[in-house]
Amino acid sequence: xxxxxxxxxxxxxxxxxxxxxxxxxxxxxxxxxxxxxxxxxxxxxxxxxxxxxxxxxxxxxxxxxxxxxxxxxxxxxxxxxxxxxxxxxxxxxxxxxxxxxxxxxxxxxxxxxxxxxxxxxxxxxxxxxxxxxxxxxxxxxxxxxxxxxxxxxxxxxxxxxxxxxxxxxxxxxxxxxxxxxxxxxxxxxxxx
Amino acid sequence: xxxxxxxxxxxxxxxxxxxxxxxxxxxxxxxxxxxxxxxxxxxxxxxxxxxxxxxxxxxxxxxxxxxxxxxxxxxxxxxxxxxxxxxxxxxxxxxxxxxxxxxxxxxxxxxxxxxxxxxxxxxxxxxxxxxxxxxxxxxxxxxxxxxxxxxxxxxxxxxxxxxxxxxxxxxxxxxxxxxxxxxxxxxxxxxxxxxxxxxxxxxxxxxxxxxxxxxxxxxxxxxxxxxxxxxxxxxxxxxxxxxxxxxxxxxxxxxxxxxxxxxxxxxxxxxxxxxxxxxxxxxxxxxxxxxxxxxxxxxxxxxxxxxxxxx
Numbered sequence: 001x002x003x004x005x006x007x008x009x010x011x012x013x014x015x016x017x018x019x020x021x022x023x024x025x026x027x028x029x030x031x032x033x034x035x036x037x038x039x040x041x042x043x044x045x046x047x048x049x050x051x052x053x054x055x056x057x058x059x060x061x062x063x064x065x066x067x068x069x070x071x072x073x074x075x076x077x078x079x080x081x082x083x084x085x086x087x088x089x090x091x092x093x094x095x096x097x098x099x100x101x102x103x104x105x106x107x108x109x110x111x112x113x114x115x116x117x118x119x120x121x122x123x124x125x126x127x128x129x130x131x132x133x134x135x136x137x138x139x140x141x142x143x144x145x146x147x148x149x150x151x152x153x154x155x156x157x158x159x160x161x162x163x164x165x166x167x168x169x170x171x172x173x174x175x176x177x178x179x180x181x182x183x184x185x186x187x188x189x190x191x192x
Numbered sequence: 193x194x195x196x197x198x199x200x201x202x203x204x205x206x207x208x209x210x211x212x213x214x215x216x217x218x219x220x221x222x223x224x225x226x227x228x229x230x231x232x233x234x235x236x237x238x239x240x241x242x243x244x245x246x247x248x249x250x251x252x253x254x255x256x257x258x259x260x261x262x263x264x265x266x267x268x269x270x271x272x273x274x275x276x277x278x279x280x281x282x283x284x285x286x287x288x289x290x291x292x293x294x295x296x297x298x299x300x301x302x303x304x305x306x307x308x309x310x311x312x313x314x315x316x317x318x319x320x321x322x323x324x325x326x327x328x329x330x331x332x333x334x335x336x337x338x339x340x341x342x343x344x345x346x347x348x349x350x351x352x353x354x355x356x357x358x359x360x361x362x363x364x365x366x367x368x369x370x371x372x373x374x375x376x377x378x379x380x381x382x383x384x385x386x387x388x389x390x391x392x393x394x395x396x397x398x399x400x401x402x403x404x405x406x407x408x409x410x411x412x413x414x415x416x417x418x419x420x421x422x423x424x425x426x427x428x429x430x431x432x433x434x435x436x437x438x439x440x441x442x443x444x445x446x447x448x449x450x451x452x453x454x455x456x457x458x459x460x461x462x463x464x465x466x467x468x469x470x471x472x473x474x475x476x477x478x479x480x481x482x483x484x485x486x487x488x489x490x491x492x493x494x495x496x497x498x499x500x501x502x503x
Binding site: 081082083087088089090092093095096098130131132 | 213225227
């Protein structure tokens with residue numbers, strides 16, 4: 001019943017590295033600076049990671065921002081399973097954790113995810129946020145924008161824009177989960 | 193999984209998944225907007241042929257918080273009181289396009305039978321003296337919370353004493369079956385007159401010595417004396433019952449450190465449980481009620497969340 005996480009690395013399938021560890025680190029550092037610049041500092045900032053990998057990326061961005069600003073930034077997790085528009089069409093999904101750091105009313109929420117593809121996950125995240133409070137603004141930070149949007153969603157902060165074919169599979173590997181940092185593309189016939 | 197009729201329908205993975213998702217569901221209770229869209233457009237009919245406050249209400253709230261349309265039908269005031277058969281009543285409602293029935297019925301096996309008649313999915317919310325699987329799940333949920341709070345995890349090796357009116361209890365059977373899956377060790381404690389027939393085939397130790405059982409129980413689960421189901425003669429007086437099988441103040445003091453008390457409710461204070469025990473710091477009674485909504489949300493989600501119904 002526990003479905004495999006949609007972005008679990010599939011071993012044994014050919015894939016190539018398009019972003020390596022040092023490049024990934026540089027992208028995140030740049031994104032941290034951009035988030036601070038756009039927000040004019042870390043006031044009212046709340047980073048919400050979307051499970052699974054968005055949570056780890058949000059933690060890394062928060063650490064970078066804390067380093068730059070010299071004080072911690074609020075961070076949380078936003079699970080969107082219940083808000084997915086394809087909930088019914090798939091086998092029962094296990095539910096991730098939602099942990100909101102205090103009230104988000106009037107805060108500037110930055111949603112953090114690994115890959116922006118169809119835009120459906122982010123739409124679900126915006127729906128989920130509406131039930132949790134009324135942020136002053138909601139921004140989107142993604143490590144990879146791979147195109148092929150199905151909904152009118154755009155990211156505010158993008159680590160890397162990668163040209164892909166719709167049937168290619170883009171994977172973000174993070175050392176916390178996968179042992180190393182990288183972005184890979186594989187042609188698996190999958191949807192991601 | 194299509195229906196939840198018996199606690200035995202759950203394998204270890206599904207039981208654990210229901211408990212895990214319930215943890216997330218419980219957070220909804222403290223949110224400003226208590227609503228998740230997961231079951232939008234689904235219709236759940238709670239049909240209760242027997243009185244119930246907490247089960248019916250918690251199923252109704254659970255369905256509403258998941259955005260399902262929930263409708264309550266009680267036997268009183270329905271066509272049942274005009275003599276319609278159970279089958280006709282259920283087929284009539286089923287024909288309206290209901291997605292799921294949550295059913296309570298005084299006859300053992302009613303939910304199973306209904307599941308064979310209707311197109312909708314069926315959740316057993318108590319059938320006679322047979323089963324009440326969601327109660328066993330919420331008991332397990334409260335127990336797991338308690339075990340974690342004292343720094344231990346899992347049911348393996350935990351001793352769960354279920355005490356009292358086992359004969360009329362559907363909660364006990366579901367708990368025995370669920371703990372068989374989860375790994376807890378159930379000990380059954382009751383006077384010989386209140387033991388169900390065939391209890392020796394359940395695979396649990398049975399005793400009438402409550403004081404011996406309490407000494408090494410991690411959970412003491414007290415069952416309600418179901419006077420409404422008794423024609424009389426099961427025990428001499430309530431006072432005598434309380435002395436032999438009630439969780440008195442003296443027995444409360446004899447519980448081992450870290451042990452906790454459960455009761456599915458409603459409680460007969462002064463009969464199977466003293467007020468001191470019901471309100472004790474290690475009483476999980478109110479946690480059980482609070483967890484009831486979360487666990488039922490999780491069950492509804494697991495059964496109705498996906499068209500494939502896979503679990």
